[in-house]
Amino acid sequence: MISAAQIPIFIVIVPFLAAFLISIAGLFKEKYCQPLSVLAMSVSLYAAVATLIHVINHGVIHYHLGGWPPPIGIEYVIDHLNAMVLVIVSFVGFIVSIYSKKSVEQELPDKIPQFYTLYNLLVTGLLGITITGDAFNLYVLLEITALTTYALIAVGRGRAALSGFNYLIMGTIGASFYLLGVGHLYIMTGSLNMADLHQLLPSLYGSGAIFIAFLLILIGVWLKMAFFPMHGWLPNAYTYAPSSTSCLVAPLMTKVSVYVMIRIMFSVFSPKFTFQEFSFHEIVVWLAVVAIVGGSLFALTQKDFKKMLTYLIIAEVGYMVGGVWLANHNGIMGAVLHILNDSMMTLCMFLVVGIIVYKTKGHHFDNLGSLYKKMPFTMAAFTIGALSMIGVPPTAGFFSKWYLILGAIDANQWEFLVALIFSSLVNVVLFFRIIEFAYYPSFSNQHGDAHGSEKIDEAPASMLVPLLIVAAGLLVIGVFTGKIVTYIIQYTIPNGL
Amino acid sequence: MKAIGLITVFSLGMALFYATIDFPPWADPQSPASLHVSPHYIQETMKETDVSNVVTSVLADYRGFDTMFETSVIFTAGIAVILILRKYSKKEDEKFLPEVSEEAEPDIIIQTVTRIIVPFIQLFALYVIAHGHHSPGGGFQGGVILGASFILLAISFNLKAMLRRISERKDILLGGIGLLIYSGIGALCVLLGANFLNYKVLHLIIPEASQVEARSYGILGVEIGVAIAVMAIMIAIYANLSSDGKYDKGL
Amino acid sequence: MELILAKYNYWIYVFLMMIGFYAMIVKNNLVKKIIGMSIFQTAIILFYVSIGAKKGATIPIIEHHAHSGAIDPAHYINPLPHVLMLTAIVVSVSTLGVALALILKIYHQYGTVEEDEILEQIQ
Numbered sequence: 049m050i051s052a053a054q055i056p057i058f059i060v061i062v063p064f065l066a067a068f069l070i071s072i073a074g075l076f077k078e079k080y081c082q083p084l085s086v087l088a089m090s091v092s093l094y095a096a097v098a099t100l101i102h103v104i105n106h107g108v109i110h111y112h113l114g115g116w117p118p119p120i121g122i123e124y125v126i127d128h129l130n131a132m133v134l135v136i137v138s139f140v141g142f143i144v145s146i147y148s149k150k151s152v153e154q155e156l157p158d159k160i161p162q163f164y165t166l167y168n169l170l171v172t173g174l175l176g177i178t179i180t181g182d183a184f185n186l187y188v189l190l191e192i193t194a195l196t197t198y199a200l201i202a203v204g205r206g207r208a209a210l211s212g213f214n215y216l217i218m219g220t221i222g223a224s225f226y227l228l229g230v231g232h233l234y235i236m237t238g239s240l241n242m243a244d245l246h247q248l249l250p251s252l253y254g255s256g257a258i259f260i261a262f263l264l265i266l267i268g269v270w271l272k273m274a275f276f277p278m279h280g281w282l283p284n285a286y287t288y289a290p291s292s293t294s295c296l297v298a299p300l301m302t303k304v305s306v307y308v309m310i311r312i313m314f315s316v317f318s319p320k321f322t323f324q325e326f327s328f329h330e331i332v333v334w335l336a337v338v339a340i341v342g343g344s345l346f347a348l349t350q351k352d353f354k355k356m357l358t359y360l361i362i363a364e365v366g367y368m369v370g371g372v373w374l375a376n377h378n379g380i381m382g383a384v385l386h387i388l389n390d391s392m393m394t395l396c397m398f399l400v401v402g403i404i405v406y407k408t409k410g411h412h413f414d415n416l417g418s419l420y421k422k423m424p425f426t427m428a429a430f431t432i433g434a435l436s437m438i439g440v441p442p443t444a445g446f447f448s449k450w451y452l453i454l455g456a457i458d459a460n461q462w463e464f465l466v467a468l469i470f471s472s473l474v475n476v477v478l479f480f481r482i483i484e485f486a487y488y489p490s491f492s493n494q495h496g497d498a499h500g501s502e503k504i505d506e507a508p509a510s511m512l513v514p515l516l517i518v519a520a521g522l523l524v525i526g527v528f529t530g531k532i533v534t535y536i537i538q539y540t541i542p543n544g545l
Numbered sequence: 546m547k548a549i550g551l552i553t554v555f556s557l558g559m560a561l562f563y564a565t566i567d568f569p570p571w572a573d574p575q576s577p578a579s580l581h582v583s584p585h586y587i588q589e590t591m592k593e594t595d596v597s598n599v600v601t602s603v604l605a606d607y608r609g610f611d612t613m614f615e616t617s618v619i620f621t622a623g624i625a626v627i628l629i630l631r632k633y634s635k636k637e638d639e640k641f642l643p644e645v646s647e648e649a650e651p652d653i654i655i656q657t658v659t660r661i662i663v664p665f666i667q668l669f670a671l672y673v674i675a676h677g678h679h680s681p682g683g684g685f686q687g688g689v690i691l692g693a694s695f696i697l698l699a700i701s702f703n704l705k706a707m708l709r710r711i712s713e714r715k716d717i718l719l720g721g722i723g724l725l726i727y728s729g730i731g732a733l734c735v736l737l738g739a740n741f742l743n744y745k746v747l748h749l750i751i752p753e754a755s756q757v758e759a760r761s762y763g764i765l766g767v768e769i770g771v772a773i774a775v776m777a778i779m780i781a782i783y784a785n786l787s788s789d790g791k792y793d794k795g796l
Numbered sequence: 797m798e799l800i801l802a803k804y805n806y807w808i809y810v811f812l813m814m815i816g817f818y819a820m821i822v823k824n825n826l827v828k829k830i831i832g833m834s835i836f837q838t839a840i841i842l843f844y845v846s847i848g849a850k851k852g853a854t855i856p857i858i859e860h861h862a863h864s865g866a867i868d869p870a871h872y873i874n875p876l877p878h879v880l881m882l883t884a885i886v887v888s889v890s891t892l893g894v895a896l897a898l899i900l901k902i903y904h905q906y907g908t909v910e911e912d913e914i915l916e917q918i919q
Binding site for chain 3 (some may be wrong): 582685
């Protein structure tokens with residue numbers, strides 16, 4: 049009865065419907081909330097994969113909501129780029145929904161239905177941002193993701209409420225800037241549909257209002273992705289959030305924002321406008337360089353594992369933004385590939401942190417003592433993730449870095465090359481330091497109960513299995529990078545570049 | 546900090562002033578915004594949806610997908626407030642709570658007037674919801690008025706008086722049901738073989754309705770869902786904020 | 797003079813927006829930040845609604861007897877910005893609710909809503 053043409057809508061609608069079912073189910077039986085969430089995520093993941101395969105075989109999909117053709121109605125446009133991002137988002141949503149069970153039971157025992165309701169809405173929001181072809185629809189979904197994230201972060205420990213509030217202020221400024229930019233586009237063209245805007249805008253490229261619109265949207269999106277110099281809210285917000293929240297938000301939020309930036313730059317505006325009329329791209333690459341170097345240096349000064357990772361996220365955002373703004377083939381390819389790789393690497397790292405928090409009740413370096421003996425599987429996964437963050441072949445992280453380096457050479461932007469290599473070296477120091485901490489018993493433990501704590505004390509299977517899948521995924525992606533590039537990534541390069 | 550703030554604000558202001566130079570003059574019927582997409586809505590709404598209030602038809606049909614997420618933004622806010630504030634245990638420390646000096650005397654005039662006026666407010670709310678097709682109104686406005694009638698009860702009596710009429714459980718249930726009505730109508734369209742939220746296929750299950758009338762009924766259906774959800778969530782947000790998540794006496 | 801008459805609506809929105817933005821990023825009191833946020837969002841609503849205006853047009857409700865004849869779009873204001881702003885109003889109300897909840901939580905945690913005092917307590 050349901051035709052194959054309807055599959056794209058299920059990616060978004062199933063988690064959306066599940067959110068309300070979960071909130072109702074929570075009133076009767078709390079234990080149904082998490083399985084319902086897993087079920088919804090798996091359907092969504094299945095639909096996303098089916099859509100990706102369809103896009104690879106048959107090209108771009110257009111789905112008209114309400115049956116109204118664009119620009120009158122809202123449409124979904126799924127091409128290679130967002131089909132890939134959809135799979136990433138629904139995969140991360142699926143993995144974390146399995147993983148979160150124990151950790152939510154420990155951290156938010158009396159708020160389980162609310163947590164999973166917001167969790168599903170958050171994933172819906174991220175999927176909706178990715179799939180939509182309408183500039184205003186994107187804003188509405190941006191706000192859903194934002195509101196859910198504020199709440200999910202604010203229920204964490206310590207300074208969580210304050211960092212949640214700061215994030216709320218910055219996030220609202222970002223979303224409002226985006227909305228203002230869309231308003232400027234609307235007043236100049238009368239359309240909200242991205243493809244329609246793409247057609248209408250070239251005749252207006254000289255106009256100051258369009259220029260300001262582009263700037264406003266860019267600044268709004270940069271605020272959302274914590275690009276330098278608008279990164280201040282991120283480290284605290286992600287550090288104090290509950291483990292399951294940061295596992296979901298840290299890999300996805302920044303990457304989806306990067307996706308939105310690429311979409312705005314190339315699908316609403318055009319490469320010609322972005323790189324020729326708007327000749328700022330060298331400055332943006334310099335900002336990216338500062339983000340990479342600054343993020344790495346701040347990460348070096350941290351004594352807290354999770355906080356260190358949050359600074360690395362800022363550096364990784366620099367990778368992707370810089371790669372896109374290198375304005376050449378290899379740079380953009382590297383950036384898009386890095387969206388995939390970095391979301392997997394960050395997911396892997398935060399899953400490890402979540403397990404450490406679950407077992408040792410903290411994420412300070414002191415909590416890491418002799419973890420290699422206590423949790424061999426977790427730490428093996430961590431090692432793969434760390435190698436990937438550093439960029440050692442054949443892990444996934446190497447290949448995107450390689451493309452980014454090629455792009456930097458093509459663009460003659462040597463400072464970006466230096467920043468990439470510098471950050472890889474810093475990552476070597478950072479992760480080997482952690483491996484050292486985790487190999488030996490921690491200093492405070494050395495004298496006390498050193499004997500009792502050496503036994504194997506592995507994480508529960510519901511946390512360990514997702515982590516191992518992700519870690520294996522890092523290797524698989526690394527091995528199949530060539531295939532991914534031929535089938536997906538090379539189509540994401542905009543025409544006229 | 547202040548200086549940086551001022552500089553940022555002024556550079557933003559300058560940029561926006563600069564952008565206004567290129568804007569078409571205010572209220573110009575020949576501006577691009579008035580010529581490109583919107584004429585279609587004004588000219589075709591009667592023919593395509595049978596709804597004379599163009600704002601309603603655009604809101605619930607042409608851009609109905611936006612509105613569905615808009616409703617879920619409210620729902621999100623309600624659940625978020627519950628997640629942040631609700632305290633199920635009673636042993637929360639209250640060291641920073643302002644001391645309530647003495648209990649406010651219940652005022653007989655206010656309570657009597659409230660008792661009389663609440664049914665009329667709710668009746669008006671139903672009118673606003675149902676008449677959204679032909680006059681200003683619709684699900685959001687009607688839902689807020691409905692919610693306000695309950696909040697009025699809570700203010701003039703106390704929170705308990707409101708919770709006796711609509712308990713916390715029922716409230717969350719209603720919020721979920723409201724959104725399930727909206728997205729359920731959308732999903733029903735998919736089951737009947739059309740795109741999501743394409744109400745015209747509802748003529749297959751609504752007796753004696755043409756495709757255009759089916760759109761009109763579909764809009765009414767989602768407006769009712771919106772109204773229920775908005776009402777429930779407004780009440781939930783008020784109850785949590787006013788009682789600090791404890792659902793006791795309230796303000 | 798003509799320029800002022802033609803654009804003053806947009807200038808007012810810019811001015812309102814600057815007030816709100818200033819309060820959001822500079823004010824020390826968290827509640828004042830939220831008030832700034834509301835002004836900021838209201839300014840955007842004013843901007844959008846201004847886009848929808850048409851001289852000499854009426855509210856976008858089609859008269860029933862106009863059903864048969866052709867409908868002139870110039871007689872009715874542009875409905876689309878109004879729809880969009882209904883969404884923006886809803887979003888700003890929701891954000892306000894969550895922000896107030898967060899402030900309540902912060903107040904319970906630190907006993908104050910002044911940002912500098914909170915930061916002092918953390919250090």
